[in-house]
Amino acid sequence: MTGSGGGDWQRDLVRELTDGPPPEGGVPHTSVPEPPPRAQTEPEPPPRTETGPPAPRPPRDPRVPAPAPESLPTIDPRLTIALGSPRPGDSAARRAGAGLRRLTASAGREVVEQSRYAEELQQPVTTGRVVAVTSIRGGVGKSTVSALLGRTFNHYRQDPVLTLEADAALGTLPVRMGAESVRWSAGDLARVLSPAMQLTDITGYLVPVADGGWLLPAGQGRVGAPLDVGTYRTVTLALRRYFAVTVVDCESLPGEVARTAMDTAHARVVVAPMTAEGVHGTRQVLDWLARLPHSALASTVVALSAATPDATLDTKVATAHLREPGVTVVPLPYDRHLAQGGPIHTAKLARDTRDAAVRLAAEVMGRAVRVR
Template sequence: MPIAAPESVPTVDPRLAHALGAPQHGDSTVRRTGRALRKLTASASQEVAEQSRLAREIQQPVTTGRVIAVTSIRGGVGKSTVSALLARAFNHYRHDPVLALEADTALGTLPVRLGAQSVRWACTDVAQILTPTMQLTDVTGYLVPVADGGWLLPAGQGRVGAPLDVGTYRTVTLALRRYFAVTVVDCECLPGDVARTAMDTAHARVVVAPLTAEGVNGTRAVLDWLAQLPHSALATTVVALSANSPDTTLDVKTAVAHLRESGVAVVLLPYDRHLAQGGPIHTAMLGQSTQQAAVQLAAEAMARAVRVR
């Protein structure tokens, strides 16, 4: 018996939508002016070569859909933001279908970050509908199209509800990777069951670490746990070290070195005024350093995802 279509629900309460205000640029005017002046005197060849290298990494062909799981040790550190940045980077550089899948039912913000105006079908609904005979056009009828390309499957409708169970997560990810070259999964925080399952079964993992002593220390404990998994999970893991304040005092070099001791790649995601607003992410409004970091993170994750057969 077919299930009834859920009601469409706005991602942001209309009474609060005006509070988002106009999006700010990630870089201040002074910083943008200084960067433009430096570009006039610097050679662009090296920068172009690096951008081309990263683009090639992101565009690597895949024979089966790759799943990249994103998690963190606690909420509020930028996990959904990193997931959205990754999905946008893959959508920009790849020419095959890309899916952003939200696997965090604790009022996650991925739909807002990706600019979805409303959501209808959620993971638990779609898990009951998917069949092996469906075509991509059938599947996308239950997904949210993202303005800049790609698709979104939310975990819920912005209400506190039952957590996503491991069985549903496995059903959805196994079925949908047939249709999407890359699936970016915005997981719940560790040590949740779905997060542990996602980290164990994904082709690549991104752990978001806040640039604080507590955050780096806790993330290192997660990396030590990944090292104990039986299939080299650590070799396919990247850490996104996120600065959530312009006044961070922790020494970046020390923090990066501590995390790299475990053998993982570390990408620094700088503080960005546009991201700090918490609304929809507009790529053109991101600071230049943030845009570069997002592309580097996508390249690092994809390079590791294709290693797994």
């Protein structure tokens, strides 16, 4: 296109800006002189390489939402079908016998006991309480106990309850809590946390649990970088503002995150398998807790978990051995529903299992509230 008088308006504009005629091809002339040619005898300098740490990223604008990760199923759909129907925790004969025992037992004593547990569980808190759950090794029911505690706290309390997974080793907590899929992880949330966020903002990154409460997974069920101590501290310190109780399903001891969680929690649960070696190893953990700068035994409860109906270890002897350092021990009986794996359905639990879960949660809450 040409302007009035047949001139080229683009060339005229470039001429005004550069104070000179534009070169052929329409590339504007620059007043910066070209560097002189380098002498042939001067060697070319080697390419510059970065030897120091990378430049820090600029802080993320909290007004710009972070890209959402892909939502992934907690269990392969083909395995979900293979799970079958959930089994009741007790057999039909055992359920019938338990009903007869309840009819002949002292109803008044049971009511008093349940009322005491409910009172412990419903204690008001001024700041969020953190309960850390760990064990000496994996596969002893640590995530199962965490899920039972999270659901029990949520059932009895009116304020928000969070169950947080701090075990990135392909943990099973999302499955046990009944989450069908997970999207955001603890690491993702740590990168977007802001003091200006409200509870409604936080819950957008969490998984709602069917029976109530919220779940924050450590990952998406993939093998990857483990949850580090810095991320754990960032998330737990920030979320205490929003949740009255946070149950942390830690990695097994002596993992670094587990040791940090046990040292900083308001109350602790050590899950001990109902075996001779399991009880012996758990006793060593209790002796270690007693040597911490501030003894943690006063706020520690042991959950003695039976994973098989054929356990031969005497429960009374095992309990007495674990109680020697001065901790409370709550036996968790074998439960067919829990042994089946998959999501935990509270209505399917055996009566003894539900009672033990309530007692365990009450013991833990009472200790967490007393810690200042």
